[in-house]
Amino acid sequence: MNLETTRGYVAVFSEDVVRHYQGFLDRRRQVRPTDEYRPVTEPEWLGFEEHFDQRKVELGGCARPYSTPCQHEHACLRCPMININPKMLPRLDEIEVDLLARRARAEAKGWLGEIEGIDLTLSFLRQKRDQTRRLARVAPVDLGIPGIAPRSAARRE
Secondary structure, eight states: OOOOOOOOOOOOHHHHHHHHHHHHHHHHHHHHGGGGSSSOOHHHHHHHHHHHHHHEEOOOOOOOTTTTOHHHHHHTTOOOTTTEEEGHHEEEEEEEHHHHHHHHHHHHTTTHHHHHHHHHHHHHHHHHHHHHHHHHHOOOOOOOOOOOOOOOOOHHO
């Protein structure tokens, strides 16, 4: 008795994702009241575009969802939603130097709460810098086009 195992290979392209998502939306709209799907007004569209413009920050881009406020009071280094632009790695180094100087002053003055806050910010800064460096090193991998190996006569039996 011969047991064969088949492995499938699936490639997802942006076109496929968009097509499937559009299909999902079309099916959803069919079961919803039609008055919910009116044309977008100019002010609504401008507000939508403005949302993305406001997500651009010094170190990169904020990935928080549409129409949500900043929960971290714009303390971007502490926020999990910030995507650091690899070109801003030297700026992270400058910020770290500044934070270390501020920490030394806080230590000299005995500002324990300030030291705690700076240490927390330094921790996030270092994590984000390491993550950005790691992601910047990762190059796309060409997996090639999968092929089907010819079946040998011995396998068919």
